[in-house]
Amino acid sequence: MSKIKxxxxxxxxxxxxxxxxxxAPTPEVESPEVTAPEVAAPGDAVDPEAPANTASTKEDETPxxxxxxxxxxxxxxxxxxxxxxxxxxxxxxxxRALLIGxxxxxxxxxxxxxNTTPYNLTPGFSFNSAILSLSGNLKKDYEEGKNIDYxxxxxxxxxxxxxxxxxGSTYTTSIAAATFxxxxxxxxxxILPSLSIDQPYLYIQLGQQKRPFGVEPQATEDKQPxxxxxxxxxxxxxxxxxxxxxxQLKGDLLPxxxxxxxxxxxxxxxxxxxxNGTGPNQLENNSGKDxxxxxxxxxxxxxxxxxxxxxxxxxxxxxxxxxxVIGNPTQFISGGIGKASKVRYGGDISYVASPIGxxxxxxxxxxxxxxxxxxxxxxxxxxxxxxxxxxxxxFYEWGEQFQKDYRSQSRSDDWWPKTYQPFxxxxxxxxxxxxxxNDTTVLTAGFNFFFAQTxxxxxxxxxxxxxxxxxxxxxxxxxxxxxx
Amino acid sequence: xxxxxxxxxxxxxxxxSVSAQASDKPSVIRFGLVGNAYGKPYTSGPLGYVxxxxxxxxxxxxxxxxxxxSYFTGAGPAVNEAIASGLDDFGSVGDLxxxxxxxxxxxxxxxxxxxxxxxxxxxxxPASGIKTLKDLKGKRIGVNKGTYIHLGLDxxxxxxxxKEKDVKLVNLNAGDxxxxxxxxxxxxxxxxxxxxxxxxxxxxxxxxxxxxxxYQSSPGGLLVSESxxxxxxxxxxxxxxxxxxxQYWASQEQNREKQLILGxxxxxxxxxxxxxxxxQDLKKKxxxxxxxxxxxxxxxxEDFALAHxxxxxxxxxxxxxxxxxxxxVLKELGLQNYWEK
Numbered sequence: 001m002s003k004i005k006x007x008x009x010x011x012x013x014x015x016x017x018x019x020x021x022x023x024a025p026t027p028e029v030e031s032p033e034v035t036a037p038e039v040a041a042p043g044d045a046v047d048p049e050a051p052a053n054t055a056s057t058k059e060d061e062t063p064x065x066x067x068x069x070x071x072x073x074x075x076x077x078x079x080x081x082x083x084x085x086x087x088x089x090x091x092x093x094x095x096r097a098l099l100i101g102x103x104x105x106x107x108x109x110x111x112x113x114x115n116t117t118p119y120n121l122t123p124g125f126s127f128n129s130a131i132l133s134l135s136g137n138l139k140k141d142y143e144e145g146k147n148i149d150y151x152x153x154x155x156x157x158x159x160x161x162x163x164x165x166x167x168g169s170t171y172t173t174s175i176a177a178a179t180f181x182x183x184x185x186x187x188x189x190x191i192l193p194s195l196s197i198d199q200p201y202l203y204i205q206l207g208q209q210k211r212p213f214g215v216e217p218q219a220t221e222d223k224q225p226x227x228x229x230x231x232x233x234x235x236x237x238x239x240x241x242x243x244x245x246x247x248q249l250k251g252d253l254l255p256x257x258x259x260x261x262x263x264x265x266x267x268x269x270x271x272x273x274x275x276n277g278t279g280p281n282q283l284e285n286n287s288g289k290d291x292x293x294x295x296x297x298x299x300x301x302x303x304x305x306x307x308x309x310x311x312x313x314x315x316x317x318x319x320x321x322x323x324x325v326i327g328n329p330t331q332f333i334s335g336g337i338g339k340a341s342k343v344r345y346g347g348d349i350s351y352v353a354s355p356i357g358x359x360x361x362x363x364x365x366x367x368x369x370x371x372x373x374x375x376x377x378x379x380x381x382x383x384x385x386x387x388x389x390x391x392x393x394x395f396y397e398w399g400e401q402f403q404k405d406y407r408s409q410s411r412s413d414d415w416w417p418k419t420y421q422p423f424x425x426x427x428x429x430x431x432x433x434x435x436x437x438n439d440t441t442v443l444t445a446g447f448n449f450f451f452a453q454t455x456x457x458x459x460x461x462x463x464x465x466x467x468x469x470x471x472x473x474x475x476x477x478x479x480x481x482x483x484x
Numbered sequence: 485x486x487x488x489x490x491x492x493x494x495x496x497x498x499x500x501s502v503s504a505q506a507s508d509k510p511s512v513i514r515f516g517l518v519g520n521a522y523g524k525p526y527t528s529g530p531l532g533y534v535x536x537x538x539x540x541x542x543x544x545x546x547x548x549x550x551x552x553x554s555y556f557t558g559a560g561p562a563v564n565e566a567i568a569s570g571l572d573d574f575g576s577v578g579d580l581x582x583x584x585x586x587x588x589x590x591x592x593x594x595x596x597x598x599x600x601x602x603x604x605x606x607x608x609x610p611a612s613g614i615k616t617l618k619d620l621k622g623k624r625i626g627v628n629k630g631t632y633i634h635l636g637l638d639x640x641x642x643x644x645x646x647k648e649k650d651v652k653l654v655n656l657n658a659g660d661x662x663x664x665x666x667x668x669x670x671x672x673x674x675x676x677x678x679x680x681x682x683x684x685x686x687x688x689x690x691x692x693x694x695x696x697x698x699y700q701s702s703p704g705g706l707l708v709s710e711s712x713x714x715x716x717x718x719x720x721x722x723x724x725x726x727x728x729x730x731q732y733w734a735s736q737e738q739n740r741e742k743q744l745i746l747g748x749x750x751x752x753x754x755x756x757x758x759x760x761x762x763x764q765d766l767k768k769k770x771x772x773x774x775x776x777x778x779x780x781x782x783x784x785x786e787d788f789a790l791a792h793x794x795x796x797x798x799x800x801x802x803x804x805x806x807x808x809x810x811x812x813v814l815k816e817l818g819l820q821n822y823w824e825k
Contacts, residue, residue, distance in 0.1 A: 142669050143624075195624065195654045259630035259794060260584035261568065262561040262655070302796075304568060304589035354569065403569050405562030410519040410555040 127158030202251030212271030232389025248273030286338020290319030335377035522751030530730035578632030604636025
C-alpha cells in the first residue's frame with residue numbers, strides 16, 4: 001500500500017479517534033476558539049492588583065450530549081468511508097517508498113562572436129533539458145540504520161537541431177526525437193549504522209553514478225552554480241562530470257557535531273571507486289577498469305567558527321582508453337581498444353559560507369595518444385599529452401535559503417525563503433600544455449535568484465576566448481530551472 | 485543586439501547592489517520560535533497569548549515596524565542558527581539550547597526568563613520489551629538533540645545510572661519522533677507532554693518528570709542578538725515589555741484554562757497539556773526575572789552538559805545574562821514585587 005494511502009487512512013482513523021480524546025459526559029472544553037474579548041489583554045499600564053479576567057459565558061460551559069457526539073462520529077465515519085473508496089480508485093501504488101522529482105530548464109540565449117562565421121544558433125528561446133528522478137528505500141533497517149536505497153534518473157536534452165537535406169533546389173527538414181537516457185541508476189547500502197550523527201558513515205553504491213572526482217564534476221544538475229559546466233568538467237574538456245558504471249565506497253570519519261545548531265561536519269570524507277571507464281549507458285570495451293578516489297578535509301569546527309565551510313580536497317583517477325590520434329580524439333588506432341593509459345588528478349579548495357565564498361579547482365589530465373594515424377597499434381608511436389584546467393568561482397549571497405534549518409518552518413502559506421547570489425567565475429582550459437596558444441578562457445558573470453522551493457532564475461553572461469581558433473564569443477543566457 | 489547584450493552585466497550589477505538602508509529603528513523585528521510537532525504556526529503559554537492578540541504587532545504598528553515570526557521545526561537549534569546567521573533578532577528557546585548556543589559562541593543576551601518546569605516524557609514501543617528506565621540500556625531512543633528534552637533525558641538516564649553512551653540516541657524532531665515510535669523506528673522517545681502515539685494506544689508512557697522536579701527544565705528564555713540590542717536598546721525594552729505582559733497574563737491561575745484552549749491551536753492534546761501543568765504554580769512557572777536561582781540552575785546545566793559531552797567548553801554566565809531590560813520594564817509596569825525574587 002502506498003505511503004500516501006496509508007497516511008490518509010491513518011488520518012481518517014485519527015479523525016475518528018479525536019472525539020474519543022475529548023469525549024466525556026461533561027467535556028472540559030467545548031470550543032478551541034478564543035475570542036479577544038474573553039481574555040483580558042493587559043494595557044499599557046498593567047494593574048497588578050486587578051483580578052484576571054475570569055469571565056466565561058454560559059455557552060462555553062454547556063456540554064454537548066452523547067447523541068450529539070454520536071452524530072459527529074457518524075459523520076466522520078461516513079467521510080472516512082468516502083475517502084477510503086476514493087483512495088482505492090484514484091491513488092497510484094508502489095511496492096516501496098518512492099520520491100518522484102524532476103528538473104526542467106527553459107532558457108533564452110543570445111550570442112555575439114568575432115572571427116568566425118555566424119552560428120546557426122540564433123537568439124531565441126529553448127527548452128534545454130528535462131530530468132526525471134526517482135529515489136526511495138528498498139529496505140529500512142530500524143535497528144541500526146543500515147538501509148538500502150536506490151536512485152534512478154532519466155534525462156532528455158530538449159534542444160534538437162533540425163537536419164536539413166538539400167535535394168536540387170529544395171530541402172527537407174528532419175527532426176530527431178528527444179529521448180530519455182538514464183543518468184543515475186544505482187543501489188546504495190549503508191555499511192555502517194547511520195542513526196547517530198556523531199558516528200562515521202560508510203556507504204557502498206553500485207550502478208551508474210557520478211565518479212568520485214573533484215567538486216563541480218560531482219554536482220548534480222540542480223546544484224551546479226553556473227549554467228554551463230567548467231570546461232575541464234564538460235565534454236570538451238576531460239568530461240569528468242559524466243556518469244560511469246561501477247561501484248564505489250564513500251564515507252566519512254571523525255564527525256564534529258555542534259548540537260547547538262544541529263550541525264554535523266565530518267573532518268574527513270573519502271570515496272573510492274572502480275568503474276568501466278566507458279561513460280554512461282555504455283558496456284565495458286576492454287579488460288581494464290578505471291579507478292577513482294577522492295579525499296577531502298573539512299575544517300573540524302563548530303557552527304560559529306569563521307572556518308566553517310572550508311574544505312580542501314584531492315582527487316585521482318586512472319584507467320585505460322582507446323588509443324586515439326593526437327589532436328583528434330575521435331580518430332582511433334586499429335587494435336588500440338583499451339590500450340592507452342589515462343590519468344587524472346587534481347586539487348580543490350572551497351569556502352562555502354555566507355555571505356561570501358569561493359571554490360577553486362585545478363585538474364590535470366594525462367592521455368597516451370598516437371603521434372600518427374597511419375600505424376596500427378603494434379607499430380604506433382605514442383606520447384603522453386598533458387592537459388590542464390582550473391576554475392575559480394567567487395560568490396556573494398544574501399537571503400535565507402542556504403541556512404539549513406531556516407527553510408523548515410511551520411507556515412500556513414506556501415512560503416519559501418528568497419536568496420540572491422551574484423557570482424564571478426574564471427575558467428581556463430589548456431588541451432595540451434606542450435603547445436602554446438591553444439588554451440581557452442571563459443569569464444562568467446552570473447546572478448542566481450532563488451525565489452521558490454524548487455525554482456531559480458539564472459542569468460549568465462560569458463565572455464570566452466579560444467586562442468587556437470581565434471574565436472571570441474559573448475553569450476547571454478537567461479534560464480529558469482524549476483523542479484518538482 | 486550586440487549593444488544591449490553588453491549592457492546586461494551592468495544592469496545586473498545595479499540590480500545586485502540593492503542593500504538595506506541604515507535607520508534608527510528597524511523596519512522589521514524577527515523572532516525565531518520553536519515549532520510544534522504538527523507543523524502549525526502557533527505556540528502556547530505566554531507567547532501564544534502574545535501572538536493570538538497580536539500584541540507585538542500592536543506595540544510597533546505606530547512606528548511602522550513589521551513583526552516576523554518564524555516557527556522552526558528544527559526547534560531551538562534552528563533558532564540558534566537563525567540568530568547566528570543574522571536572520572532573526574530574538575529567539576524564544578529552552579534551557580539547554582541557550583547553553584549549547586552560548587558555549588558555541590552565539591552572540592546573544594538572555595534577557596527574560598520564561599517557562600520553567602517543562603517536563604520530559606519517556607514513551608516506549610511495547611514491542612521493545614522496555615519495562616523500566618534501566619531497560620533503556622542499549623535501546624534506540626529518539627530525541628531532538630540540543631533541546632531541553634535532551635537534557636531531561638540525560639538527567640533521567642543519569643538517575644538510573646545510565647549515560648548517553650549506554651543507549652543509542654537518534655536525533656529526531658518531535659513529529660519525526662512520533663512517526664518513528666509508531667513504526668518501530670525507535671524503541672522509545674523522549675518528548676514533551678504531547679504523546680499522540682500513546683493516545684492512539686500504539687505506544688506506552690513509561691515515565692515522566694511531573695513528580696520529579698529535579699529533572700524538569702530550568703526556565704528557558706528570550707534571547708536577543710547582541711548587535712540588535714546594542715543598536716536598538718529601546719526597541720529591545722519594548723519587546724521585553726510585551727513579553728512580560730504575556731507572562732503576567734499566563735501567571736494568573738484564572739487564565740489557566742484559557743492557556744490550554746489557546747494551546748489547542750498547536751495541535752496538542754488538551755488533556756495531556758492540562759495534566760502536564762496540573763500541579764504547577766503558574767506564577768512560579770512564568771516568572772520573568774533572572775533570579776539568583778535561575779543563574780544557579782544555568783550553572784548546573786553548564787556543568788552537566790560539559791560532563792556529559794553535550795558542550796565542549798564552559799563560558800562565563802555573566803556574558804549571557806542581562807537583567808537590565810526586565811528590571812526596567814517590571815518597574816515601569818509596577819510589577820517589581822509581583823513575582824518571587
